[in-house]
Amino acid sequence: MSRNDRSSGRRNNKPSGSRGDRTSGGKQSGRQGGGQRKKSYARGNAPIKKKMEKSPLSNADGIRLNKYIANSGVCSRREADMYIAAGNVTVNGETITEMGYRVKLEDDVRFDGRRLNPEKPEYILLNKPAGFFVTGNPEKGGRTVMELVSKATKAKVSPVGKLDNQAKGLLLFTNDGTLAKKLAKPKNGIRQIYQVTLDKNLSQEDMDSMKKGVYIEGSKVIITDISYIENRPHNEVGIELNSIKEHIVTRIFKSLGYEVESLDRVVFGGLTKKDLPRGRHRNLTEQEVINLGML
Template sequence: MSRNDRSTGGKNSGRQGGGTRKKSHARGNAPVKPKMEKSPLSNTEGIRLNKYIANSGICSRRDADMYIAAGNVTVNGKSVTEMGYRVKLEDDVRFDGRRINPEKPQYILLNKPAGFYVTGNPEKGGKTVMELVSKVTDARVSPVGKLDNQAKGLLLFTNDGTLAKKLAKPKNGIRQIYHVTLSKALSREDLESIEKGVFLEGSKVIVTSISFIDDKPHTEVGIELYSIKEHIVTRIFKSMGYDVESLDRVVFGGLTKKDLSRGRTRNLTEQEVINLGMH
């Protein structure tokens, strides 16, 4: 064999050997990706499910992956075990059956002025309470319960769906006190009748207490009840032949209007949130 042949053979052998080693090296370090069947819920929008869970304060992203794989998480009622699955903020995400929220829980109390709609905007140019609340938070908070357009007073906003749902259950009820101004003076007889309870649409509405307001004409009364039915105060007086000219909710649960002027908001304290959760 000539020098050239030996040289050529050596180079070729080296390339083959080097190529083999390189190929073997690549195979040895390449991650093995298991084949996954795509979930019918898969999408490319939103945020990763593990981040959503971590942001809610349940656990770390690493632990969230384990819980997802174990089937502890559902999205819109369906179990999701796919790593990297993405969800939107409006999706119903539950961990062990409890709905979670990736935003920090917020609890905001508004002293609502008259002339602001609570839901919707039925009149062109009409104002909504969200215009007032959006000035103090970017969170997707919603009002708990309702107040009529011309009604005033305390209105709670939160993104804590669990608490909002609990407070909205009719069987739970929540203490509320209203300052009511009527179109005509309320008679003593009608006041006592309301205090005994009023039947509306076949069911009795329990009134905890009702009284005339000191130093005010008998067109102004205070009424306390636990019912959260819509327009309940207006309907009570309407059934007795009185029109409500002004309605002001001055107490909601243990919350009052103290140091909260009309149109202003404040955040609830930790203890206030705990107290509301006990209702």
């Protein structure tokens, strides 16, 4: 017998109860068969619904630990499982090795001792206008800088350092707690340049004195450079320093008998106001973030 014949033979010798017979039987059974199928379908849904009710996937239960770690940018979920099993991860001070462990956003999750942030790191630079508070809302109707960056990201970012209400200039926002802490308390300070307008001309004698350093509350503040702004009155000066103490520029001039009428931070670290109009913001480049991390 040829192959075609053998194949044909198999097709023509269907066993009893084959699909073809069931289809035929279904047509003969009519409504009764249809009614049985609906009843079976209804019974089949019951255990599925019950299973879904027991599923622990609600927001209140948080997210899986490996996803939390992956979201922080440390590694992939698969790699996170390996690190968890190896004991590299702690949650609220306790080492966790359980696969599928769930955490909440407010938990203290650390990888090799470094606290993780499950949100994508964001770095936003604002050219702050005068009249905006950096933190809090001390006066009724007062506006904060958060209004100016509210549409920049959905992440919970915070300003690094402070600027007075009437001060202008560069202000960095981030949700990267590690970098923010590093910039807030750098070993040698962070380079900052301000353009300052005083209530009167700065004398050459006072300028020379400032170049030697100024004592504020018994602590010496080193002024890297200070000079008059070219082609401007001598009450407008540029001052460079690394101190991160609050109100430091105002306090320096006040100690010498000057009042600051206008203060504009034009350089912060390696960041400048170039192509950034007043009141506008932009995201930092990858290289800028790297440079800040090296300060």
